[in-house]
Each structure stands twice: as C-alpha cells, then as structure tokens.
Amino acid sequence: xxxxxxxxxxxxAAAALLSMPLAAFAHxxxxxxxxxxxxxxxxxxxxxxxxxxxxxxxxxxVLPEGFIDAKPMPKAGWTLETVxxxxxxxxxxxxxxxxxxxxxxxxxxxxxxxxxxxxxxxxGRVTGFAxxxxxxxxxxxTCADGEVAWTEVAAPGADPHDLAxxxxxxxxxxxxxADHAGHxxxxxxxxxxxxxxxxxxxxxxxxxxxxxPGANVAGAYVTVTNAGDSADRLMGGTVPFADRFxxxxxxxxxxxxxxxxxxxxxxxPAGSTVALTPGGYHIMLMGLGDAPNKGVAVPLTLTFxxxxxxxxxxxxxxMGAAAPTPAANHSGAxxxxxxxxxxxx
Ligand SMILES: [Cu+2]
Numbered sequence: 001x002x003x004x005x006x007x008x009x010x011x012x013a014a015a016a017l018l019s020m021p022l023a024a025f026a027h028x029x030x031x032x033x034x035x036x037x038x039x040x041x042x043x044x045x046x047x048x049x050x051x052x053x054x055x056x057x058x059x060x061x062v063l064p065e066g067f068i069d070a071k072p073m074p075k076a077g078w079t080l081e082t083v084x085x086x087x088x089x090x091x092x093x094x095x096x097x098x099x100x101x102x103x104x105x106x107x108x109x110x111x112x113x114x115x116x117x118x119x120x121x122x123x124g125r126v127t128g129f130a131x132x133x134x135x136x137x138x139x140x141x142t143c144a145d146g147e148v149a150w151t152e153v154a155a156p157g158a159d160p161h162d163l164a165x166x167x168x169x170x171x172x173x174x175x176x177x178a179d180h181a182g183h184x185x186x187x188x189x190x191x192x193x194x195x196x197x198x199x200x201x202x203x204x205x206x207x208x209x210x211x212x213p214g215a216n217v218a219g220a221y222v223t224v225t226n227a228g229d230s231a232d233r234l235m236g237g238t239v240p241f242a243d244r245f246x247x248x249x250x251x252x253x254x255x256x257x258x259x260x261x262x263x264x265x266x267x268x269p270a271g272s273t274v275a276l277t278p279g280g281y282h283i284m285l286m287g288l289g290d291a292p293n294k295g296v297a298v299p300l301t302l303t304f305x306x307x308x309x310x311x312x313x314x315x316x317x318x319m320g321a322a323a324p325t326p327a328a329n330h331s332g333a334x335x336x337x338x339x340x341x342x343x344x345x
Contacts, residue, residue, distance in 0.1 A: 028150045030168040037129045040240045043122045050114035054143035058108040064135040070102040070124035078110035095296030131174040136167035192313045199307040200228025206314035207324035210294040220283040225273040233265035233305040243287025294318040
C-alpha cells in the first residue's frame with residue numbers, strides 16, 4: 001500500500017517537474033479498451049514515448065478494484081514487482097472466495113528511449129460489472145528527472161478528452177449473460193445456472209475432468225436438448241482457461257480410436273437430445289492456462305447457429321472420472337444424463 005500512496009502523490013509532482021506543453025504528449029492507452037464482464041482480459045498498455053526527451057525507467061500501473069487474478073507479463077531487461085493488497089470486496093473465482101491479490105504492478109530498471117514505443121501487459125479477470133462501467137488503470141512513467149502520471153479520471157458526465165493526462169480506461173461491455181441484468185457488482189460466475197434454456201435449446205450437465213498436471217488439452221461434456229422443430233448446430237464456445245475450443249468426434253479407423261473436429265458444427269436435430277460424452281462427441285479445450293481443480297465449477301459458453309450463446313456452469317470431476325460428480329448446490333446439474341436418448345450419426 002505504501003507504493004500506491006507514492007504513485008498517487010506523484011501525479012501532482014509530475015506537473016511541477018515537467019514544463020513542456022501537455023498537449024504534445026501522445027497518451028498512454030490500452031490497446032483493447034473494451035471487455036465483457038466476467039471475462040479474462042489482457043490489458044496491453046501502449047507507451048509511445050518517455051518523459052520530455054528522457055527515457056522511461058519505470059512503468060507502474062494501479063489496477064482497478066474488480067480486476068482480479070492479475071498476472072503481469074515479465075519483460076526482458078526490466079525488473080517486475082507486484083504489490084498485493086486486500087480488495088474492497090470479495091469475489092468468487094472458480095469456486096473460491098478471493099479477497100486480496102495483486103493491486104499494483106511495476107516494471108523498473110529498464111530503459112524505454114523517448115523515441116521508442118513499447119507495450120506492457122497484465123492479464124486478469126474483469127468481474128461482474130454492469131455494462132458501460134469504466135475501469136481506470138492509473139499508470140505512471142518515471143524517468144531520470146521526473147515522471148508523467150496518467151492518472152486523471154473524468155468526473156461523471158465530463159469528457160475524458162478534456163483531461164491532459166487521462167488514465168487508460170477499460171469499458172465493460174455487455175456480456176453474453178442476459179440473465180444478469182440488474183446484478184451489477186455481483187460476481188456472476190456464482191449466478192450462472194447449471195442448466196440454461198435459450199430459444200428451443202436447453203444445455204445441462206456440463207462437466208469435465210480435472211486435467212493431469214501439465215496437460216495442454218482437456219475434454220468437456222454437455223447435454224443439449226432441442227425442443228424445437230428445426231435442427232440447430234453447436235458451432236463453438238469458450239471457457240476462461242483455454243485458448244481454443246473445438247467440437248470433436250471419436251472414430252474407430254482400422255481398429256484405432258482417433259478423433260477429429262466435427263466439420264461445420266455438431267448438429268442438434270429437432271426434438272432430440274445430444275449428449276457429449278467421453279468416448280463420443282466431446283468438446284476439446286486446447287491451450288490450457290490455469291485449468292480448474294476437481295470440485296469447482298467454471299463458466300462454459302456455447303455458441304449455437306440459431307439459438308446464439310448459452311452459458312452454464314461446468315462442474316469439474318476428479319481426474320479420470322467416468323461421469324460428472326453430482327453438484328450439491330445445483331439441483332439441475334446432474335439432470336439430463338443417461339436416461340435421455342442420445343443421438344450419434
Ligand atoms: Cu478431441
């Protein structure tokens with residue numbers, strides 16, 4: 001917390017130390033200035049120059065409340081430090097309660113020449129903010145004889161373009177979760193249902209197994225029921241902890257079990273239920289980051305050709321489990337399994 005005090009105090013010092021016209025600065029900014037609530041967000045800070053002809057030696061960012069599980073990217077030639085502190089609120093992250101974490105990141109002992117451009121990256125999670133919420137990431141460049149503090153935040157209704165040194169701002173976009181309207185400030189993963197219906201489709205029994213340590217891929221399973229009178233297709237989806245999502249099919253070829261991506265999405269025929277299971281159709285998650293452990297539930301977002309996006313909580317069973325672990329808190333979580341008809345080509 002001491003560093004944070006220093007950083008905010010530096011904002012006033014900067015004006016005194018630097019005498020060049022403020023308008024001449026190109027702002028420090030975020031490469032991607034918008035992210036949905038309850039999503040993983042990679043904050044890429046673009047630093048277009050040093051301070052008034054001097055090289056930047058230190059770059060410091062204070063993370064906004066509600067941006068959690070932050071992991072800064074180390075940079076060659078720079079020393080990376082983080083400050084951990086209690087959050088103002090408690091958040092739910094993959095089934096755990098989180099009330100403290102990284103609140104400030106500092107890259108120091110480097111040298112970014114005034115004539116050069118560089119980027120600094122922090123990955124983290126945007127929690128359940130209402131769409132339109134503005135999250136300032138206050139940033140300070142420190143040089144040999146002074147600093148430039150990008151820490152100004154526009155008053156409600158004021159134009160941030162009028163600020164000489166605006167803090168880079170992330171705007172929270174509308175997520176895929178229409179059922180969360182009015183829950184601003186709540187941590188939504190706890191509110192995502194285990195079973196969800198959108199249009200004619202009902203998605204239930206989403207589960208996966210805890211991947212072995214170091215695994216880069218994992219299967220995931222779900223049951224989809226189509227109550228309508230026309231087919232739909234599962235085209236893709238996302239989970240917060242994997243880079244890629246594919247729908248796969250297991251096949252016996254010359255006595256060898258192989259798997260391949262289903263071309264054009266997996267059909268969910270009218271009036272039927274398709275169960276993705278180990279050994280059958282499955283979701284293949286690739287490029288695993290922090291994969292979840294058994295016993296927790298994580299959000300799974302599926303994209304269908306007609307029904308659009310459906311999000312449910314996916315339970316995580318122990319390594320090697322053949323079936324999902326019943327979830328005590330979600331009466332619907334274990335519904336729709338083996339008793340339903342299963343469609344396979
Ligand atoms: Cu596969």
